[in-house]
Amino acid sequence: MEKEPLLMLPGPVPVPERVRMAMVRQAINHRGAEFGAVYADCVRILKETFGTKNELFVISGSGTAAMEAAVANFGSGLTIACLENGKFGERMFKIAQRYGTARVVRSEWGTPLDLAALEHELAEGAGMVTLVHNETSAGIKNPAEKIGRLAKKYDALFVMDGITSIGGDEVHADAWGADIVVVGSQKCLAAPAGLSAISVSERAWERLSERRPYYLDLAAYRKSASAKVMETPYTPAVPLFLALREACLLIEEEGLATRIARHRKMSQAVRNAVSAWGLALFPKLDGDHAYSNTVTATRLPEGVEDSAFRGAIKKMGIEIAGGQDHLKGKIFRIGTMGATGAPEILGTLSAIEHALAKQGVRLAGNGVRAAAEVLG
């Protein structure tokens, strides 16, 4: 086998060696002081990335498990207003349908959320709002703070999926009034896939559902985490916790503000390349919405066949993402999350330039150079 392809996806992303090496060691007992300290380190640093002083737990399960935990523990039986302008907003809606009366507030994917329609749902009695902060399926960043204010005005719980923003973009859960916030390990945290984390406000605890699932019962997580030695209620994915701890320490060492600025620079570089090429970014913005800080979605130029295009890039050892569902064949997406930097971005953009040229696209200008100017 050649080396692993470079993953320029909206997750999973390349994992630094130090993080991966943390998983090799011999098994340890997860009911003991050492594991407790690992868990505590993760919680301490993740709280900073969430911008929260609320309780926070690490779940042995993907971001989807954490999304479900949010809805299942605090939304059972409620009317849940689900904001959707992409695939993960849709997923939140699907989850909400299993636990409450789900009301979708849908915009075309990649276009601004309909805050007036949300307010209508809230006025009609929705007790929970779900938002995907950074919608990777469309490359759009949604106005979390504004939605938090609306939720608060109508006394609804505010659930925010920060899976692909936390660790790579500004997130201020407490300041925004986000009651329940989730992240996944394999995105901007640059840890291996398989873990997620969730924070819970006092206001949410007061509304804890009576009927809760078992494995994702956050009351059990709370009890185990508050023991003298921090624990999880059921057997955790120990190697992944060890890796997440290292990934968190790397964030602390880099400094969260520096890390976010670096992510901003990376996505700006990619957007400048797209614009130099004369291609169109996919999202349609208004004053409230912004381009994602961690993934760039671009319209595939007329006549370019997606699988041939991405196949050519993959042959050069780089994976970028296509569109999902009805966006398949219409857009391509470049993730710039975690531990990636100039070499990976410049390599990726060069490969894209080459693949587009091979497909007969006449580009307006030199995207790689435009990116280098941002990164240099």
Next chain:
Amino acid sequence: MEKEPLLMLPGPVPVPERVRMAMVRQAINHRGAEFGAVYADCVRILKETFGTKNELFVISGSGTAAMEAAVANFGSGLTIACLENGKFGERMFKIAQRYGTARVVRSEWGTPLDLAALEHELAEGAGMVTLVHNETSAGIKNPAEKIGRLAKKYDALFVMDGITSIGGDEVHADAWGADIVVVGSQKCLAAPAGLSAISVSERAWERLSERRPYYLDLAAYRKSASAKVMETPYTPAVPLFLALREACLLIEEEGLATRIARHRKMSQAVRNAVSAWGLALFPKLDGDHAYSNTVTATRLPEGVEDSAFRGAIKKMGIEIAGGQDHLKGKIFRIGTMGATGAPEILGTLSAIEHALAKQGVRLAGNGVRAAAEVLG
């Protein structure tokens, strides 16, 4: 730090280097041929350890997640008869209470199950039976085949927790009529903690619940696994899958029959030591029940203080388990699962002999020698 303590627990257990090393490599995309092949290897070999030709899925979550998946997908709204003679039987009952009308068929922990009471529940209309095959909390092995026959007679689904027997003891899911069977990664499979697997019979699929959870929705697992390239519905814990594949390959290389015989020898060695010492094994058996093949539960001799006793052993770098809940301070448990062998067992028994002597216990004979005779 000194090296990690030797874990002689009923899980987690020491993980062979080859298995741990599989986790170090760079992240790969979980929507791709390579991951699909990894998943397929796990499924192929796990099916053999389960004794099943049914569909089998690997879940990114602990054994408890798989237990919940069993009940939540197939037991919603049913009357569920939960056999309990230890802590994990009790856990099954707790899970069942969240999804159906749970009826516990309880025996004192470590004593035979009450099959007459089970038959009564079945005659009264229970549509599902849950059984913990190997109850590690008490060191007892329950008569799965007999329970399978009873379930079949009354047309109830049979859910079997094989978390600590599969890979270390005879399990014949199909022959026993076990419709839904689960295993955990960190027990007899000797893989890292964090994964579980579940098999589902055709009979169970026909009774799939309408209301299912999201992350643990087995219909979604089924759909993703049957794609051209095997996938999981949501992001899997990739490093743990890579490790599990190596652990499964090790089982295949050793040969399942050889591996089970080795486990039998290991637990026999420990039981012979206990009996040479003149101590009492904890389980009370009848003709249907047997001592566990993977964990030995022994009564703490009169006057021995549990934490001082296990503390002394831990000082020698070895972790054995105490009792759980009301068995705390009354028993100690030695796991002999996975990749352990004579050095670990003889070392552990020597440490126990020493710790008991230090606590003033006068042992009847030489347990270490008795064990060596089995292992040698």
